[in-house]
Amino acid sequence: MLDVALVLASSGCWFAGALLSTASRVSERWTLGLGLLGALLAWGASVHLLLGAPASSLTFQAWGHPARLELDALSAAFLLPLHLIGGLGLIYGQRYWPVQGHRAGRTLRFFYGMLVAAMTLLFLARHGLLFLVAWELMAVSAFFLVGTEHERPEARHASWIYLACTHTGTLLLTAMVILMAHRMGGLLWVPLPASTSPWFEGGILLLAVAGFGFKAGVLPLHFWLPSAHANAPSHVSAILSAVMLKTGIYGLLRVSSLLPAIPRGVGGTLLALGALTALYGVGNALAQRDYKRLLAYSSIENLGVITMGVGLGWTGRAAHDPWLMALGFGGALFHVWNHAVFKGLLFYGAGALLHATGTRDMEALGGLAHRMPRTTLVLLPGVLAVAALPPFNAFLSEWFLYRGLFVSLDRGYPWSAALGLVALALAGGLAAVAFARCFGTLFLGQPRSAGADHAHDPASAMLLPMAILAALCLAIGLGAFLLLPLLERAVAVVAQGAPPLLGLGLGRDLRLLAWVELGLLLFVAAGYRWLRRSAQEPEPLSLPTWDCGYAVPVPRAQYTGSSFADAWAPVQLGLRAQMPKLRGLFPGTATFRQVFREPIGEAFLEPRVAHLAERLLRFRRLQPGHLPVYIFYVLLCLLAVFLWMLLRERLLG
């Protein structure tokens, strides 16, 4: 009771802060203070719950029917990243997007607060209608946030596509809620006792995967995501990618936890879908020149990895295998946390770069490590984490999934596990290539433009959130065994009836792993120590880079990111090169262009949708714009309803 009230109060704080931010006379400190208070309240309650407090709930009457808000371990596991990134984003946004000088400053603050408040409610709701209302509030707030810079056509376009997608998703979710209400005897969400038919559960799960898949960016429903993330202000991109995409995963986990059983085969299918999503995301990430789009595609990859974990857990539930459930769901939830931490960090870093240089094109930048040394230092852990390298956090969640996949290999699911293993290994390798390219092109070498040459570190209000997240990347990487009991509580909600196995099965391994990682850090420290010049040694010589005798170093001649990823053209699905045709011994001037178009959204869907819209123009006549006509339509509808009510008895008997 107390815990859920605290989280409710936190949502209220964010809401009040959002409202206050619209008033021009109120100081911005109020918004900041209320938001941080809300974040602390939610953190307190969630940590209390994950450490072992029982789930607390609140029942009340809504629209004349009972409704319930509940805080259990699964909700708490999602509230932690929400309020971490939400709170840090609030601090970051103070300097990144000051109210003075930006027209949309107040709208941005209002909808940011609304987004966090709505998501907090979403994680508490145990009632179909309440869930949908919170879902819509979140979706609409995110729409306004993506369109913050609505004077740019690109941002408008991105936000409209997002709105269309999220509403299609909501439509499917409404169908799912109705189907569930049909069986649960009301909109209140209660666990279903026994399975009646696998078709019923299969139908609900199908609707859930499609509806929540739009939010989680599961292939092929991901196409709204890259442009929305690229065009939103960076701290908004951070919370969209770190938390809002995860509401899709939350929905999948929550709905499946209410069902009595998972049909066989659904888990394996979801695992395969996740594997394909991961490969698709990372392949296209390799092709990006816009670093924010690259991060968005990497989010698709990571959501694919999380989906693989959920699929693995569902396979475990279908087979009644507690160990598989623990590893699958545990890996998925752990990766939800880790992805929130490092992707938040990377999007904040992208914001710092955008702030300092004014361009999102990474091939116009370079050499920023000299000009933005602090940003480089705090971003490197994030880059290593996103490539899933030890000793940082994402390595550990992928380690969970590898173990789960190997277990499922032993338990008679060889094909889905084999696909998952190959996909996970390949996605890790390609992510390393993509981010070596990204970091190398942005920070190393020499600046390729004047904008990059004059870049500088951002204010400490922007650096502080990044530093906190970078420290968390390392701390989670080393102290993962401390998080096992917390994960165990959250997994217990999803994997009903399974005994707690994570601590027993992984505790020793994770402790040893932490020691090995500590050893690695010690070796690194010793190496740097050995390289440090002692006092009596001569000063190191400082010369230009060795350029094989060609002594006219031009920054433009550096290797570009596109050439770096050139060998991987076959996996960069959306990349099209426009090659000139060279004829004769002395061909004239020629140009070469490479364009990236999102393969499913821009290349496939957009022309078809435009064609359809043109066809539908003939129905325009129904909308003449005169008020009497619309009143006439309303009248017709009412008449039709009356007729139906009169005739229903006779027609249906």
Next chain:
Amino acid sequence: MLRTLLPTFLQLLLHGLTVLLLPPLIPGLIAKTKALMAGRQGPPVLQLYYDLAKLARKRVVFSRTTTWIFLAGPVGAVAAGLTASCLVPFGHTPAPISFEGDVILFAYLFGLARFLTILSALDTGSSFEGMGAAREATFSALAEPALFLGFAALARATSSLSLGTMLAFPGTLTAKFTGPLILVLAGWAIVYLAENARIPVDDPNTHLELTMIHEVMVLDHSGRPFALVLYGASLKLLVLGALILTPALPRAAAAWQNWLVFYAALAGLAVAVGLVESAMARFRMTKVPQFLVAGMLATGFAFLLMLV
């Protein structure tokens, strides 16, 4: 108490000493084999030790473009190699640290070393080093699946995810799964040549920057950082060598016999690499991916054999 702990302690000590002192001998053996095959006298077997000692005393030259990330490559490669060496059994002597899932850490540690080496190459801003980095990234990303599929096949055979059990599986591995094991080792031999930048993938003695892969990435390193680069490369020869040798080695009764077998096999591996280098020219750059895919197919086929 002492009586049970002492042998373990001695084993650990020997493991540590082997890792720290032995690696520079392997490139020396390879070079000597190549020289003898070509009818030359060749450099002394201990040449790399002399080189390292000299480099440690030399003055360092840094490019003006570089930052502290330039040093992350050499340091990271050595640190990751040393850490990975704690996880791998040397022959039938168990690894110092062993737990379920250490094989994933082992593979990713090499990923970390490679990532940092690529970053330190890009840090110089040289297009040659950028090109080398891109090639390294491409070829190693192709070699990685071969390594992983081999691990998957062995994990399936031994129902374990720990390098110690997977590689030094008591007795039955060679008897029961001979076919898949041969395929895995063949695939891993390709990975070994590619990861260590040997002929036919990369020529460590080439002199034209445009045709180099690994060497071009370290063009700007000098002095102590370069000593770390060379030592890290030889460490990799040892650690990956232990990986591909262990499953094929016979198990002896006494600990000292196991060590002797391991050392002999390691020397044999170095000579074999030298023989391959003497007998072959390097592939054209466009042929290298095909060679690596062959490794992937071999281990993939082994994995399929284990599944059905």
